[in-house]
Amino acid sequence: MKALAAASLLLLATLPALAQDRDQEAERARIKHERDVAQDRFVTEEKACRKHFAVNDCISKAKRTRDDAMAELRRQEVALNDADRKRREEERQRAYNEKFTPEKQQQEGDRRARALEDSARRQKEFDENTAKRATQEADRAAHPRAPKEAKGAPGPQGTPHTANPATSQADAAKVAENREKYEQRQQEAAEHRKAVEERNAKRAKPAASALPPPPN
Template sequence: MKNFAVACFFAALGVLANAQPAESLAAPVPPTIDAERARIGMERATLETGFLAEDAECYKRFAVNSCLDKVNVRRREAMADLRRQEILLNDEERRIRGADQIRKTEEKASPENQQEAAERRAKAVSDYQSRLEREKQKTEDRAATQSSAQSNSEASAAKLRGSQEKSQVRTDKQATAAEEAKKLSERQKEAQERKAQHEADRLKQTKPSAKSLPLPQ
Protein backbone atom coordinates (compact mmCIF):
# COMPACT_ATOMS: atom_id res chain seq x y z
CA MET A 1 0.00 0.00 0.00
CA LYS A 2 2.93 2.35 0.71
CA ASN A 3 4.23 1.81 -2.82
CA PHE A 4 0.82 2.55 -4.26
CA ALA A 5 0.49 5.81 -2.33
CA VAL A 6 3.94 6.93 -3.46
CA ALA A 7 3.17 5.98 -7.05
CA CYS A 8 -0.14 7.88 -6.99
CA PHE A 9 1.73 10.92 -5.80
CA PHE A 10 4.12 10.61 -8.74
CA ALA A 11 1.20 10.20 -11.14
CA ALA A 12 -0.27 13.47 -9.88
CA LEU A 13 3.17 15.01 -10.18
CA GLY A 14 3.30 13.88 -13.81
CA VAL A 15 -0.03 15.53 -14.56
CA LEU A 16 1.26 18.81 -13.15
CA ALA A 17 4.43 18.44 -15.17
CA ASN A 18 2.36 18.04 -18.36
CA ALA A 19 0.47 21.20 -17.50
CA GLN A 20 3.64 23.36 -17.42
CA PRO A 21 3.91 26.10 -20.05
CA ALA A 22 5.13 25.06 -23.47
CA GLU A 23 7.86 27.74 -23.22
CA SER A 24 9.76 25.49 -20.83
CA LEU A 25 12.85 24.30 -22.66
CA ALA A 26 14.04 21.71 -20.15
CA ALA A 27 12.53 19.17 -17.80
CA PRO A 28 14.62 19.21 -14.63
CA VAL A 29 14.03 16.36 -12.23
CA PRO A 30 11.40 17.52 -9.70
CA PRO A 31 12.81 18.09 -6.20
CA THR A 32 10.33 15.54 -4.86
CA ILE A 33 11.95 12.77 -6.91
CA ASP A 34 15.41 13.68 -5.65
CA ALA A 35 14.04 13.83 -2.11
CA GLU A 36 12.43 10.42 -2.50
CA ARG A 37 15.67 8.99 -3.85
CA ALA A 38 17.56 10.40 -0.86
CA ARG A 39 14.93 8.97 1.50
CA ILE A 40 15.23 5.53 -0.09
CA GLY A 41 19.02 5.65 0.23
CA MET A 42 18.79 6.61 3.91
CA GLU A 43 16.17 3.94 4.57
CA ARG A 44 18.32 1.32 2.83
CA ALA A 45 21.35 2.28 4.96
CA THR A 46 19.28 2.23 8.16
CA LEU A 47 17.79 -1.17 7.36
CA GLU A 48 21.16 -2.66 6.48
CA THR A 49 22.61 -1.38 9.76
CA GLY A 50 19.76 -3.02 11.62
CA PHE A 51 20.13 -6.29 9.74
CA LEU A 52 23.89 -6.36 10.41
CA ALA A 53 23.13 -5.95 14.11
CA GLU A 54 20.69 -8.86 13.89
CA ASP A 55 23.36 -10.94 12.12
CA ALA A 56 25.69 -10.27 15.03
CA GLU A 57 23.01 -11.40 17.48
CA CYS A 58 22.49 -14.60 15.48
CA TYR A 59 26.12 -15.57 16.01
CA LYS A 60 25.46 -15.54 19.76
CA ARG A 61 22.72 -18.17 19.42
CA PHE A 62 22.90 -21.94 19.15
CA ALA A 63 20.93 -22.20 15.86
CA VAL A 64 23.08 -19.67 13.96
CA ASN A 65 22.13 -20.71 10.40
CA SER A 66 18.39 -20.78 11.11
CA CYS A 67 18.58 -17.31 12.66
CA LEU A 68 20.62 -15.91 9.74
CA ASP A 69 18.20 -17.41 7.21
CA LYS A 70 15.26 -15.63 8.85
CA VAL A 71 17.14 -12.31 8.88
CA ASN A 72 18.11 -12.73 5.21
CA VAL A 73 14.49 -13.38 4.21
CA ARG A 74 13.41 -10.09 5.80
CA ARG A 75 16.47 -8.33 4.32
CA ARG A 76 15.59 -9.47 0.78
CA GLU A 77 11.94 -8.44 1.19
CA ALA A 78 12.84 -4.99 2.54
CA MET A 79 15.48 -4.32 -0.13
CA ALA A 80 13.17 -5.57 -2.88
CA ASP A 81 10.50 -3.13 -1.69
CA LEU A 82 12.97 -0.24 -1.82
CA ARG A 83 14.09 -1.35 -5.29
CA ARG A 84 10.48 -1.31 -6.50
CA GLN A 85 10.17 2.26 -5.22
CA GLU A 86 13.33 3.23 -7.10
CA ILE A 87 11.97 1.70 -10.30
CA LEU A 88 8.79 3.76 -9.94
CA LEU A 89 10.91 6.88 -9.48
CA ASN A 90 12.98 6.08 -12.57
CA ASP A 91 9.84 5.44 -14.61
CA GLU A 92 8.35 8.73 -13.50
CA GLU A 93 11.56 10.62 -14.29
CA ARG A 94 11.71 9.13 -17.80
CA ARG A 95 8.05 9.95 -18.33
CA ILE A 96 8.58 13.60 -17.35
CA ARG A 97 11.61 13.93 -19.64
CA GLY A 98 9.66 12.27 -22.44
CA ALA A 99 6.77 14.68 -21.93
CA ASP A 100 9.19 17.60 -22.16
CA GLN A 101 10.54 16.27 -25.44
CA ILE A 102 7.00 16.00 -26.76
CA ARG A 103 6.33 19.61 -25.77
CA LYS A 104 9.43 20.75 -27.63
CA THR A 105 8.19 18.94 -30.73
CA GLU A 106 4.72 20.47 -30.35
CA GLU A 107 6.17 23.97 -30.49
CA LYS A 108 6.93 23.33 -34.16
CA ALA A 109 3.90 21.17 -34.88
CA SER A 110 0.53 22.03 -36.36
CA PRO A 111 -2.58 22.37 -34.14
CA GLU A 112 -3.70 18.92 -35.30
CA ASN A 113 -0.42 17.37 -34.26
CA GLN A 114 -0.56 19.20 -30.96
CA GLN A 115 -3.99 17.70 -30.31
CA GLU A 116 -2.70 14.22 -31.12
CA ALA A 117 0.26 14.74 -28.81
CA ALA A 118 -2.04 15.92 -26.02
CA GLU A 119 -4.14 12.79 -26.50
CA ARG A 120 -1.02 10.64 -26.36
CA ARG A 121 0.00 12.31 -23.10
CA ALA A 122 -3.45 11.77 -21.65
CA LYS A 123 -3.32 8.11 -22.71
CA ALA A 124 0.13 7.73 -21.17
CA VAL A 125 -1.13 9.12 -17.87
CA SER A 126 -4.16 6.83 -18.03
CA ASP A 127 -1.97 3.80 -18.79
CA TYR A 128 0.33 4.68 -15.92
CA GLN A 129 -2.57 4.99 -13.50
CA SER A 130 -3.98 1.68 -14.75
CA ARG A 131 -0.63 0.06 -14.08
CA LEU A 132 -0.68 1.41 -10.54
CA GLU A 133 -4.18 0.04 -10.05
CA ARG A 134 -3.05 -3.38 -11.28
CA GLU A 135 -0.09 -3.32 -8.90
CA LYS A 136 -2.43 -2.40 -6.06
CA GLN A 137 -4.79 -5.24 -6.96
CA LYS A 138 -1.90 -7.73 -7.12
CA THR A 139 -0.74 -6.64 -3.68
CA GLU A 140 -4.23 -7.03 -2.24
CA ASP A 141 -4.66 -10.42 -3.95
CA ARG A 142 -1.36 -11.66 -2.54
CA ALA A 143 -2.36 -10.50 0.95
CA ALA A 144 -5.75 -12.21 0.60
CA THR A 145 -4.11 -15.43 -0.63
CA GLN A 146 -1.67 -15.45 2.27
CA SER A 147 -4.50 -14.80 4.73
CA SER A 148 -6.59 -17.58 3.19
CA ALA A 149 -3.65 -19.98 3.27
CA GLN A 150 -3.04 -19.19 6.93
CA SER A 151 -6.74 -19.68 7.74
CA ASN A 152 -6.77 -23.01 5.89
CA SER A 153 -3.62 -24.09 7.72
CA GLU A 154 -5.13 -23.19 11.08
CA ALA A 155 -8.37 -24.99 10.18
CA SER A 156 -6.43 -28.09 9.12
CA ALA A 157 -4.44 -28.01 12.34
CA ALA A 158 -7.64 -27.68 14.39
CA LYS A 159 -9.24 -30.53 12.46
CA LEU A 160 -6.17 -32.70 13.03
CA ARG A 161 -6.20 -31.91 16.75
CA GLY A 162 -9.90 -32.79 16.91
CA SER A 163 -9.27 -36.07 15.11
CA GLN A 164 -6.39 -36.90 17.43
CA GLU A 165 -8.50 -36.10 20.48
CA LYS A 166 -11.33 -38.33 19.23
CA SER A 167 -8.86 -41.11 18.50
CA GLN A 168 -7.43 -40.77 22.00
CA VAL A 169 -10.91 -40.91 23.51
CA ARG A 170 -11.65 -44.11 21.56
CA THR A 171 -8.33 -45.60 22.66
CA ASP A 172 -9.03 -44.71 26.30
CA LYS A 173 -12.52 -46.24 26.09
CA GLN A 174 -11.14 -49.42 24.53
CA ALA A 175 -8.47 -49.65 27.22
CA THR A 176 -11.08 -49.11 29.92
CA ALA A 177 -13.38 -51.72 28.39
CA ALA A 178 -10.51 -54.23 28.15
CA GLU A 179 -9.59 -53.60 31.79
CA GLU A 180 -13.21 -54.06 32.89
CA ALA A 181 -13.47 -57.28 30.87
CA LYS A 182 -10.28 -58.56 32.47
CA LYS A 183 -11.56 -57.77 35.97
CA LEU A 184 -14.90 -59.44 35.19
CA SER A 185 -13.12 -62.55 33.92
CA GLU A 186 -10.99 -62.67 37.07
CA ARG A 187 -14.07 -62.30 39.29
CA GLN A 188 -15.86 -65.07 37.42
CA LYS A 189 -12.81 -67.32 37.74
CA GLU A 190 -12.57 -66.61 41.46
CA ALA A 191 -16.29 -67.31 41.88
CA GLN A 192 -15.95 -70.64 40.07
CA GLU A 193 -12.96 -71.57 42.21
CA ARG A 194 -14.85 -70.70 45.40
CA LYS A 195 -17.86 -72.71 44.22
CA ALA A 196 -15.67 -75.74 43.42
CA GLN A 197 -13.96 -75.49 46.82
CA HIS A 198 -17.30 -75.17 48.56
CA GLU A 199 -18.63 -78.25 46.75
CA ALA A 200 -15.53 -80.23 47.67
CA ASP A 201 -15.86 -79.26 51.33
CA ARG A 202 -19.56 -80.25 51.32
CA LEU A 203 -18.80 -83.67 49.86
CA LYS A 204 -16.22 -84.31 52.55
CA GLN A 205 -18.72 -83.48 55.27
CA THR A 206 -21.54 -85.67 53.92
CA LYS A 207 -19.41 -88.80 53.10
CA PRO A 208 -20.68 -91.78 55.26
CA SER A 209 -18.25 -93.22 57.80
CA ALA A 210 -16.93 -96.77 57.28
CA LYS A 211 -18.86 -99.65 59.13
CA SER A 212 -17.17 -101.16 62.21
CA LEU A 213 -15.76 -104.64 61.84
CA PRO A 214 -17.57 -107.33 63.90
CA LEU A 215 -15.90 -108.50 67.10
CA PRO A 216 -14.31 -111.93 66.94
CA GLN A 217 -16.37 -114.87 68.57
Protein backbone atom coordinates (compact mmCIF):
# COMPACT_ATOMS: atom_id res chain seq x y z
CA MET A 1 0.00 0.00 0.00
CA LYS A 2 2.82 2.40 0.89
CA ALA A 3 4.55 1.71 -2.42
CA LEU A 4 1.30 2.30 -4.31
CA ALA A 5 0.71 5.57 -2.46
CA ALA A 6 4.25 6.73 -3.20
CA ALA A 7 3.83 5.88 -6.89
CA SER A 8 0.53 7.78 -6.98
CA LEU A 9 2.11 10.87 -5.42
CA LEU A 10 4.99 10.72 -7.89
CA LEU A 11 2.54 10.47 -10.79
CA LEU A 12 0.55 13.44 -9.50
CA ALA A 13 3.73 15.47 -9.13
CA THR A 14 4.81 14.74 -12.72
CA LEU A 15 1.41 15.39 -14.34
CA PRO A 16 1.76 19.20 -14.44
CA ALA A 17 5.20 18.93 -16.04
CA LEU A 18 3.92 16.43 -18.62
CA ALA A 19 0.97 18.70 -19.45
CA GLN A 20 3.30 21.68 -19.88
CA ASP A 21 5.56 19.65 -22.16
CA ARG A 22 2.58 18.70 -24.35
CA ASP A 23 1.37 22.31 -24.47
CA GLN A 24 4.80 23.57 -25.48
CA GLU A 25 5.13 20.91 -28.18
CA ALA A 26 1.75 21.95 -29.56
CA GLU A 27 2.80 25.63 -29.53
CA ARG A 28 6.05 24.89 -31.33
CA ALA A 29 4.18 22.86 -33.94
CA ARG A 30 1.71 25.75 -34.43
CA ILE A 31 4.52 28.30 -34.83
CA LYS A 32 6.28 26.11 -37.39
CA HIS A 33 3.04 25.63 -39.32
CA GLU A 34 2.26 29.35 -39.40
CA ARG A 35 5.82 30.12 -40.47
CA ASP A 36 5.48 27.70 -43.38
CA VAL A 37 2.11 29.23 -44.29
CA ALA A 38 3.60 32.76 -44.29
CA GLN A 39 6.44 31.67 -46.54
CA ASP A 40 4.10 29.86 -48.95
CA ARG A 41 1.82 32.91 -49.06
CA PHE A 42 4.77 35.12 -49.95
CA VAL A 43 5.81 32.80 -52.80
CA THR A 44 2.27 32.85 -54.18
CA GLU A 45 1.97 36.63 -53.91
CA GLU A 46 5.38 37.12 -55.50
CA LYS A 47 4.29 35.13 -58.54
CA ALA A 48 1.08 37.18 -58.75
CA CYS A 49 3.05 40.45 -58.50
CA ARG A 50 5.02 39.67 -61.64
CA LYS A 51 1.79 39.95 -63.60
CA HIS A 52 1.20 43.53 -62.38
CA PHE A 53 2.62 46.73 -63.79
CA ALA A 54 4.36 47.84 -60.52
CA VAL A 55 6.17 44.60 -59.86
CA ASN A 56 8.72 45.90 -57.33
CA ASP A 57 6.18 47.70 -55.16
CA CYS A 58 3.95 44.62 -55.11
CA ILE A 59 6.83 42.31 -54.14
CA SER A 60 8.01 44.74 -51.43
CA LYS A 61 4.54 44.81 -49.92
CA ALA A 62 4.40 41.00 -49.94
CA LYS A 63 7.81 40.87 -48.24
CA ARG A 64 6.72 43.30 -45.53
CA THR A 65 3.65 41.18 -44.87
CA ARG A 66 5.77 38.04 -44.61
CA ASP A 67 8.45 39.70 -42.44
CA ASP A 68 5.84 41.06 -40.04
CA ALA A 69 4.31 37.61 -39.69
CA MET A 70 7.76 36.03 -39.19
CA ALA A 71 8.70 38.64 -36.55
CA GLU A 72 5.52 37.97 -34.58
CA LEU A 73 6.12 34.22 -34.72
CA ARG A 74 9.71 34.74 -33.63
CA ARG A 75 8.51 36.81 -30.66
CA GLN A 76 6.15 34.00 -29.65
CA GLU A 77 8.94 31.47 -30.02
CA VAL A 78 11.30 33.49 -27.80
CA ALA A 79 8.60 33.82 -25.13
CA LEU A 80 8.00 30.08 -25.31
CA ASN A 81 11.73 29.35 -24.92
CA ASP A 82 11.98 31.71 -21.94
CA ALA A 83 9.05 30.02 -20.21
CA ASP A 84 10.54 26.59 -20.86
CA ARG A 85 13.94 27.67 -19.54
CA LYS A 86 12.37 29.16 -16.41
CA ARG A 87 10.37 25.99 -15.74
CA ARG A 88 13.45 23.79 -16.11
CA GLU A 89 15.46 26.01 -13.76
CA GLU A 90 12.70 25.74 -11.18
CA GLU A 91 12.71 21.96 -11.55
CA ARG A 92 16.48 21.83 -11.10
CA GLN A 93 16.27 24.07 -8.03
CA ARG A 94 13.51 21.90 -6.55
CA ALA A 95 15.52 18.72 -7.18
CA TYR A 96 18.59 20.35 -5.65
CA ASN A 97 16.67 21.39 -2.55
CA GLU A 98 15.22 17.89 -2.14
CA LYS A 99 18.64 16.30 -2.53
CA PHE A 100 20.50 18.54 -0.09
CA THR A 101 18.03 18.84 2.79
CA PRO A 102 19.55 18.54 6.29
CA GLU A 103 17.83 15.17 6.69
CA LYS A 104 19.38 13.85 3.46
CA GLN A 105 22.83 15.09 4.43
CA GLN A 106 22.54 13.53 7.88
CA GLN A 107 21.50 10.22 6.33
CA GLU A 108 24.50 10.37 3.99
CA GLY A 109 26.82 11.16 6.90
CA ASP A 110 25.40 8.28 8.92
CA ARG A 111 25.82 5.94 5.96
CA ARG A 112 29.48 6.90 5.57
CA ALA A 113 30.09 6.53 9.30
CA ARG A 114 28.54 3.04 9.24
CA ALA A 115 30.71 2.12 6.26
CA LEU A 116 33.84 3.24 8.13
CA GLU A 117 32.82 1.31 11.22
CA ASP A 118 32.13 -1.81 9.15
CA SER A 119 35.52 -1.52 7.47
CA ALA A 120 37.21 -1.08 10.85
CA ARG A 121 35.34 -4.12 12.22
CA ARG A 122 36.48 -6.31 9.32
CA GLN A 123 40.05 -5.11 9.74
CA LYS A 124 39.88 -5.85 13.47
CA GLU A 125 38.73 -9.40 12.76
CA PHE A 126 41.58 -9.82 10.27
CA ASP A 127 44.12 -8.47 12.81
CA GLU A 128 42.80 -10.79 15.53
CA ASN A 129 43.04 -13.80 13.23
CA THR A 130 46.57 -12.81 12.23
CA ALA A 131 47.56 -12.37 15.88
CA LYS A 132 46.04 -15.77 16.71
CA ARG A 133 48.04 -17.46 13.96
CA ALA A 134 51.23 -15.71 15.07
CA THR A 135 50.65 -16.85 18.67
CA GLN A 136 50.13 -20.41 17.53
CA GLU A 137 53.34 -20.28 15.49
CA ALA A 138 55.23 -18.87 18.48
CA ASP A 139 53.86 -21.64 20.73
CA ARG A 140 54.92 -24.31 18.27
CA ALA A 141 58.38 -22.73 18.02
CA ALA A 142 58.75 -22.57 21.82
CA HIS A 143 57.39 -26.08 22.43
CA PRO A 144 58.34 -28.25 19.46
CA ARG A 145 56.81 -31.68 19.35
CA ALA A 146 58.78 -34.82 18.56
CA PRO A 147 58.06 -35.60 14.91
CA LYS A 148 56.34 -38.83 14.09
CA GLU A 149 58.37 -41.31 12.16
CA ALA A 150 55.99 -41.30 9.21
CA LYS A 151 55.75 -37.53 8.93
CA GLY A 152 58.16 -34.66 8.46
CA ALA A 153 61.77 -34.63 7.35
CA PRO A 154 64.92 -34.63 9.54
CA GLY A 155 67.07 -31.54 9.91
CA PRO A 156 70.67 -31.19 8.76
CA GLN A 157 71.98 -33.46 11.59
CA GLY A 158 68.99 -35.76 11.73
CA THR A 159 67.15 -33.42 14.15
CA PRO A 160 63.48 -32.50 13.60
CA HIS A 161 62.72 -29.28 11.70
CA THR A 162 61.26 -26.51 13.91
CA ALA A 163 59.67 -23.16 13.14
CA ASN A 164 62.02 -20.29 12.31
CA PRO A 165 62.13 -17.69 15.16
CA ALA A 166 62.63 -14.95 12.55
CA THR A 167 59.26 -15.85 11.00
CA SER A 168 57.53 -15.52 14.37
CA GLN A 169 59.13 -12.10 14.87
CA ALA A 170 57.98 -10.99 11.42
CA ASP A 171 54.42 -12.12 12.21
CA ALA A 172 54.48 -10.22 15.49
CA ALA A 173 55.66 -7.08 13.68
CA LYS A 174 52.88 -7.50 11.13
CA VAL A 175 50.31 -7.82 13.94
CA ALA A 176 51.60 -4.62 15.55
CA GLU A 177 51.41 -2.80 12.21
CA ASN A 178 47.85 -4.00 11.58
CA ARG A 179 46.84 -3.00 15.10
CA GLU A 180 48.20 0.52 14.52
CA LYS A 181 46.29 0.82 11.22
CA TYR A 182 43.11 -0.40 12.91
CA GLU A 183 43.38 2.20 15.69
CA GLN A 184 44.00 4.92 13.10
CA ARG A 185 40.84 3.93 11.15
CA GLN A 186 38.84 3.94 14.38
CA GLN A 187 40.03 7.46 15.11
CA GLU A 188 39.17 8.63 11.56
CA ALA A 189 35.67 7.15 11.87
CA ALA A 190 35.13 8.93 15.20
CA GLU A 191 36.35 12.25 13.78
CA HIS A 192 34.08 11.84 10.76
CA ARG A 193 31.02 11.20 12.96
CA LYS A 194 31.86 14.22 15.08
CA ALA A 195 32.19 16.47 12.00
CA VAL A 196 28.84 15.22 10.63
CA GLU A 197 27.09 15.84 13.96
CA GLU A 198 28.54 19.37 14.24
CA ARG A 199 27.53 20.18 10.64
CA ASN A 200 23.99 18.90 11.17
CA ALA A 201 23.70 20.85 14.44
CA LYS A 202 24.63 24.07 12.64
CA ARG A 203 22.04 23.44 9.93
CA ALA A 204 19.36 22.82 12.55
CA LYS A 205 19.78 26.36 13.97
CA PRO A 206 17.04 28.94 13.08
CA ALA A 207 17.52 31.62 10.43
CA ALA A 208 19.75 29.39 8.36
CA SER A 209 20.94 30.90 5.11
CA ALA A 210 19.29 29.82 1.90
CA LEU A 211 20.86 27.10 -0.15
CA PRO A 212 23.12 28.23 -3.02
CA PRO A 213 21.68 28.01 -6.54
CA PRO A 214 22.48 24.80 -8.41
CA PRO A 215 25.42 24.82 -10.83
CA ASN A 216 24.61 25.44 -14.48
